[in-house]
Amino acid sequence: MEETIKEYMRTSVITVSSSMDIREAAKVMTESNVGSVIVIEGDKPKGIVTERDIVRAIGKGKGLNDKVDDIMTVSLITVREDSPVTAALSLMRNYNIRHLPVVDDQGKLKGIISIRDVAKALDNIYENSLY
Template identity: 60%
Template sequence: MEEIVKDYMKTDVVSMEKNVTLREVTKMMTMKNVGSIIVTESGKPIGIITERDVVRAIGNDKSLDEKAGVIMTSSLITVREDSPITGALSLMRTYNIRHLPVVNQEGKLTGIISIRDIARALDDMFES
């Protein structure tokens, strides 16, 4: 039996709605000690703000009052929670990303899976 994303994802994903400010995003990133925040609209993931996005925004003279929806990377790649681990790995390799937001069949955010989680899943697969 192939491992699936739901068995390895983290459900304590940090997300914020698109109308929060860059100031609120950076405070949350600091408080939660994370390098990215998933941006949502009505519970559905629509973008991501990474440390790199924050640096780019400040470097481009964006205000800390700028909305997350303006600063986020909107070309968000997601994976379904019932997808095989190998499918998640393929997406990460194709798009050169280290974290994938996980969604259910309705497209609602249910977790996040990292390259470290994928490595653990593959380790489990090969130990069996």
């Protein structure tokens, strides 16, 4: 039986609202020691802002007082919590991303999985297959 995303995702997702400014989002990321924040609307993910997004925005002349809504990635790639870990890896490789919001079957945000989490999962799978 293949291990699922739910077993390796982090359920404490750092979220922000789309009306937050870039400076505030960067501060939240720094204080939480994370590389991305999920922009939520209600209980559903609306977008994601990563360290790369902030750097690109500043490089393109955006100000720190501009809103997260202006720089977030809205073509959000998500993965269901009951999907196999290899599905997350496949999505990350295909879309060249390092963080995936995890949703339930109704699209509600349940967690986040990073490439680091996937690597740990695959390492565990590999270790277990040796015995």
